[in-house]
Amino acid sequence: MGCFCLKKVRNKSGYKDPTILASETPFTVNEVKALYDLFKRVSSSIIDDGLIHKEEFQHAVFRNSSKQNLFADRVFDLFDVKHNGVIEFGEFVRSLSVFHPNAPIADKIAFLFRLYDLRQTGYIEGEELKEMLLALLGESDLLLSNDMVEMIVEKAMVEADSKGDGKIDEEEWREFVKNNPSVLKNMTLPYLKDLTSLAFPSFVLNNEAEIMGCVCMKYRVKYEDPTILAAETCFNETEVKALYELFRQLSSSVVDDGYISKMFRLFDANNDGFIGFGEFVRSLSIFHPDAPRSDKVAFAFQLYDIWQTGFIEPEEVKEMILALLNESNMVLSDDVIDVIVSKTFKDADSNKDGKIDMKEWDEFVARNPILMKNMTIPHLMDLT
Incomplete structure (x- = not known):
């Protein structure tokens, strides 16, 4: 070391x-x-x-x-x-x-309590839970409507605030965590078990390696004419050349989880198991601020249509939520996730056939534009 x-x-x-x-x-x-x-x-x-x-x-x-x-x-x-x-x-x-x-569970619970006790009053109040949840969501790719956030907070307070006084004290918090052990998931870092034989995680030592969230798993560096790529995308020639430098930096990255794998398949247009430079630029163009809204909506639909049936089904939405939560180190209980999925389909599945087609998806996104937030990467406006 x-x-x-x-x-x-x-x-x-x-x-x-x-x-x-x-x-x-x-x-x-x-x-x-x-x-x-x-x-x-x-x-x-x-x-x-x-x-x-x-x-x-x-x-x-x-x-x-x-x-x-x-x-x-x-x-x-x-x-x-x-x-x-x-x-x-x-x-x-x-x-x-x-x-x-090996740290005592009691210490982990106490640390987490202090983390959520934003005002340092010795209690966790509903507004503090909401602020922390919004902060965690802000760092993840999981976007929830305000009423969904309110629902999660309200459910947590109802379960944890056994005294019904509108706040959670340390005793109530310990009982809540005991009943919901998944809350402590992120309070243990397995690599700390033996620091002398394991390398530190890349997120600690090499931030640059995770540009763009490492959406590209494998690459075959094949240069394509920037003039042609500029004509086919939202980028100009200079920006395409800048993207090539980024592409080369990322070409050795290997990341594999449910969400990243899906992104990889969508970028791999010719399905050969690699992402060529042209595929990289053309796919990334969808995230450009000037890319057509219809392209962004269609790409997001493909992302959620995991089984490629032309429809988005409840289990696919749940899988995607779980993948996003895992990637962002967030933890939500199964019943909360089920409520999110149920509410999504109640709003989106207008013909009530248990699945969301492209037309329903387009209308759902129009009513909930926040879902397209992560389909635009502002810095792509000027890569130079």
Whole structure:
């Protein structure tokens, strides 16, 4: 995991002896040393002072340092035990230890309670749940209407607020988590089990490798005339050339989950198991701000029509929601997902035959334009 030199870091602010940190956390001494290697990488990404600043934290862990993010801010604030605006190495290790597979469940529950207690009142209120849910949704590709968000919050409050006083205290929270263990899914990071034999996840160490969410799984680099591609898409020649540089950077990426695999199949127009440069540009053109709305609607329909029957069925919508939740590390209970699917079909399936055809999809999207939000990538307007 790289050289760990005690002489070099003794004077760094916040540095703690790995033996002491190992005695206070589930990590071994060697794992603490490995964590210091990670800490150095993150802390030098923007400001090289041996400390992790908020923008570095968001960039490394949440792949975002350009916009406000409530969830990232809350995690940073909880890691910043001294409340001095930076994370020192000792704070980093002690805070990260709560995500260790061997960390006590009670500690994980308490950390999550503090995460949701935005106002730091010692209670979680409905508005705080809603704010956090909206923040998590903002970082994912799962878009829910406001009434659906309200429904999820209301359901959670009804189940958790056993005293009926409009807020969730720590005792109620512990009982709620006990009844809904999936809430703790993201409180355990399996790779922390043995940091000395496993490489850190790419999302921590190599943010650039995940540009565009890695929609391209496999590539065969075959250059096509930018003039022709510009004529066939929303891009100009200079932008096509810029896309080729992006294409080359992504050509070694390999990602595989239900959602990415579906995106790959749609980009792979000739179904040969690879995405050529022409396929890449033509498919990406659909996400251009100037691309016709009808093309965006049709592409989104194909995305949800997993079984390629020409219809979208309830099970396909559920599969897509689960894939999106998995990709964005969000957790919703099965009954909430079933309610989302049921409400979607109640609104979209106008002829009540249990499936959504292209005409119904077009009308549904027209009534719910937020569904097309992720079909437009603003920065494609000017790639140069």
